[in-house]
Amino acid sequence: MAEQNINRETGIIYAINGPVIKGKKMSSFKMREMVTVGAKQLIGEVIVLEGDIGTIQVYEETEGLKAGEVIISTGQPLSLKLGPGLLKNMFDGIQRPLQKIQELSPIFIPEGIGLLSIDEKKRWDTTITVKPGDILSAGSIFGLVQETEVIENRLLVPPNVSGTIVEIVENGCYTIDDVLVKIRDEKDAIHELKMAQVWPVRTPRPNAWRGETLVPLVTGQRVIDIFFPIAKGGTAAIPGGFGTGKTMTQHQLAKWSDADIIVYIGCGERGNEMTEVIEDFPKLIDPQSGKSIMERTVLIANTSNMPVAAREASIYTGVTIAEYYRDMGYAVALMADSTSRWAEALREISGRLEEMPAEEGYPAYLPSRIAEFYERAGSVETLGGGEGSITIIGAVSPAGGDFSEPVTENTKRFVNVFLALDKSLAYARHYPAINWLESYSGYIKILTDWYEDNVAEDCIDLRNKMLELLFQENKLLEMVMLVGEDVLPDDQRWILEIAKIIKVGYLQQNAYNKEDTYVPLKKQYAMLKAIEYLYEKGREGLKLGIPTSQLKNADIFSEFIKMKYTVPNDDLSGIDRLKEEIDSFYETLFERYTN
């Protein structure tokens, strides 16, 4: 990028209204161009151009700006610097490293710190994997850098560049801005390849081909993996009122899902939640790699008290970083908590622009923005010929907890998994408070083969059967609320008893318990299979005319409810023993009734 010889245009501020300012003499500026604003050189982006007048959203606090101060063009759209040094770090909404900012200002985030990005001084041990004369196409790999203990950064030819190698450097330590490879394109122009590349946040990075993965994102959370699975490359939304468990669920996914890379965007939420991630993640061990989960994580933080325009940008920053790792051939999972705050940022900026509002003050383009964001998920063949994916999981914070508001409704149109959090479950401390009647996964069909091959032949059938039981329970409970439980026939009461085990012993999963916080698929299946076993045993008993009160053995029931804690994740023999106990108990019981 030839940053030095840009003709810098200047405009003059004439109006200031919160994060939105207007400038005059801006006819030679470009739409979506990044600019610096005022004496403090705040970072902003041109969002409207009308003749001489430009409107700019400013990513920093605007207090202190005056009419008459200058606006300077940068000649570039708002862009990210993509290279090693993203992982294990936390950035603000426009990719400025919060650690660096803290070194400049120990407590509070000041304005006017300029454009910082990933570390430009750090030297990375680099292996060049190509030689002069090789032909490099866009997206192919020319070198390798061990970015963290678990992630190898594959140095990619930028999407818009290709040619024949004319020069390479020796293997050794280089910074992200050192020229590593020079290539000559068809028009005889020389391109310099560096570790880092610059990419505009609002433009999706290209890929060769969009496919469909038939593999789930394994999360270790029973209600998700078994009941409402998310496919790698898929999309999911987690809507819920405050305190229902959106953040906890997102944190659990970031901690335990089997993606290669996690991009976690704290979008307009609490500062302490990001601090918690920074403190906790380095201590948690990824069951796949055996290393700290921080080694594969990038954090983006625009907390609720940080400038609102940068909240709008944070979503794009996150997804662009996700695409960068996808292009290296990784399976990336992106969590955004919460997409509603992003939508509200859109609304606030739109309001300051005095645009015509559509529903509840949101701009008319809200649905298309939501769609564009989720469309950046997917499994792809990369330009370099590899396979990569981005799974997007967005939390939604509906006003008043009411799912009929615009952000939830429009999100529902564009995602395939809907994990509906329920206030009454949360009130009863049934966590995760994912309502099994309202939630759905559109991936069951395409993932069935995978589950049959990798978990158990009957895994999805079992899931369907148990879900059906929960639906039946719901109907029965409605009846109980009218007439009491006593009048139900025994087979229906047995359903209620088993449903209770499914709810308390299976669907409830305690994120704070060491054994229960993450559960391998094998145990998830074995637990549910055992519950089915108990259910069927009881039904045999019912056929013999044994009443539910006799079929329900308090000890066995209590063991079922506690098996998530008592059966270790790596030793499922406890579940077999439980089945033996069932056998011996019912054998004796049945004998009494048959004789």
Added chain:
Amino acid sequence: MKKEYLKIDKVVGPLIQVSEVDDVFYGESVDILDISSGKIKKGKVIKIEAENVVIQVFQNTTGLAAGNSIIKFTGESFKLPMSLDLQGRIFNGIGEPIDNGSAIFSAIEANINGRPINPMSREYPRNYIQTGISSIDTLATLIRGQKLPIFSGNGLPHNELAAQIVRQAQLGDNTGEEFGVVFAAIGVKHDDEKFFRKSFSEANIMDHVVMFVNYADDPIAERITTPRCALTAAEYLAFEKNMHILVVMTDMTSYCEALREISSAREEVPSRKGYPGYMYSDLASLYERAGMLKNSSGSITFLPILTMPNDDITHPIPDLTGYITEGQIVLGRDLFQQSIYPPVSILPSLSRLMKDGIGEGFTREDHAEVTNQLFASYSKVQEVRDLSQIIGEEELSPTDKKYMAFGRAFEATFLNQGFDESRSIIESLDLGWRLLAILPLTELDRLSPENIEKYFSKES
């Protein structure tokens, strides 16, 4: 030398428009001299459009008109002098003393808007504060550095509860750490303010209290600055002077109503119920000022109080608050009508930070389980009560009857306690076990065998 302007173009509610202005900055503090009364009113630039400037006036704008006022731009943002001498003093909503004491002088001046705390600079809060109130300590434990609002309703005893927490909370620990209270009254009745002042002096802590008071009959626009002044003082005392500060703020509903009124004077597009679309960010710019820092040993624990219009928790004010704060303590009218004090409605109440501050080494190893079990059982009580409404209590199954008994005993002895009664966390947990013993052991599925062995048999 800053210019002075004599001409006001327009007055709309708390806003005035001035034209042909130059060299002012966004957020600049403004002094407006009302010539007829000789009084200076304070304001702030909230919009600049070429040479036209909109100023939000923090005091009453009645009487302000073209020709009778002088507008002076101060060249400064809205700042307050900061000093330890703030303690024991009473100020109005723009930080002027109203206790006949002298003005505060200090070389240190802080912008009342504050700046966002870098998440890297925060220290995650982990130490619990014993309030002596069973429902809070056991089920929604307050953590030092937490922002935990009280969601109340008109006429409910939120002031009494807040005062009791201030009185009983052991804020400083034995290491001689200093504590203080910053109290902000926003649009409150004189009686309410008096109540708090009285309870602070009865607790003998008046010397450690900084008060910012905006009465119900004070100007609306001053409600916008009141919490900001208070939090600026709190930040200074906590983060510069390493004190443990408890900020009590009442009533956030008046604050939000003021925000709405100003927004409508600005003719902004409203979102739900007429409140501005930026209310979430605006509230966050207050609530997020609570917390702890890595490089300071002080803390800001924040207890805002709000009254839910029509007791509706989905109303934008409690709703947006709950989305920002680290939990909430909800008061219920039904409990209040049964004369239960404090009427803490436990099911919707939540402390998001308690998980790291309870259990072994903090409170007691059984705490999390007792909490979970009490929540689960009490939520079952609600179901059983609904059922008994329909079929009658006599028709309930034996187990359900026990739930009815548990529910009554829980409310009468666990929730209910005296204004001056302070229970230790251990007493509260033991009481929890005694109440759970009313239920059959088979119903207690959140308790581990070890804890049942240790605590249950002993009690029952």
